Amino acid sequence: MKVFSTNYLESLSIEQVLPSDQWNWKPANSNVDKIYASGAKTATRQTTYATEKDNESDSDRPNEGQ
């Protein structure tokens, strides 16, 4: 099977913490080096793609009749 949406698959966005002199804006919290959770669900997934993705796919969820 081939479906349309897979034409848009792309590698997951991975946060890069650049040195502050390479930022073009100044965060209210200047301690930017501690930005470790910029949308990534967990470190293990190393992605900022699915900010809210609950990694259990539907098939992994118990069928509780939601």
Added chain:
Amino acid sequence: MILILTDSNDAHANYLIDKLKTLPYFRFNLDVASLLDTYYTFQNGNIQIKQSGRILKLRDIKCVWNRRNFVELLLEESYDQDMDFKLWKNEWNKTLTGIYNSLKSVPWLNPWRLAYIAENKYLQMEVADKLGFTIPETLISNEIGELKSFINQYNPVVLKLMNQDFYKTAENEFKGIYVNKISLKDLEKFGSSNENPIVLQKYIGKSFEVRYTVVGADHFVCKIESQASNIANIDWRRYDIPHTPHTAIEPPVHIKDKVTRFMKELGIEYGALDFIVDTHNNWYFLEVNSMGQFLWIEDLTDLKISDAIIKWFKTQLNLNINNYESVLN
């Protein structure tokens, strides 16, 4: 005692736990490695959980912070599961629902069933529309004629997915799908049959985007200037934070009022909502994430979201919250 449902790699849980100080909590990690070192007993209505040497008697729990609900699988673990693993996982998931049943009388942030119900994008659109939010024109269809008509009418449009998952390619890479602008020409690849319904939405010319986080009665609103980045301008989750200013803002009163009613309608106290604000300052509701992330917003803006969660814990534990109120107000 606070029950924190999470996994061993959850940076949000790590951060909050560091701030809990003397507040009593039990961290229940639901990743596979942690559950392999977990012992559970249900007898005569009482539940005891032992995880990594720590013991919880469920009757001690006064509130629940719901970061995860079911067995957390790493991407690799979600593929090629053998029979024993599937059985082990399924039985643990049922066990977890048993635990949650025993906790139905204590407050949750958010109640797990309501959190999942709230994830339904159709429900979100329905409630948002009812409350008077502006929503971008949307079509969900697998009929090529309907898709073409929509693009003809609303061009430019974007393609979105309802289910944000990761997919293992033939090259053994995990890939995902962001929001993409698409044209009639792109639809030439759309099959005449066997396609799943896809989501098309009118592209809204953005002035900026908003991440709007709610914890109880506290609202934290972050302006995300994604248009300043050539990478993040269509979908800010293609993170380019060094070139995407994030700043705390006050929302319009009518938006705040609608958000409050929206949360009440869904029965949840925590939510991370996404908006687009166009060049005429019109706010477009996109979605709410009932278990959405917030730390990167707090890190960049100093918005005290985690303090609001701790305030929520203290309220449930009937503890003095003056210190946190002073921080928030």
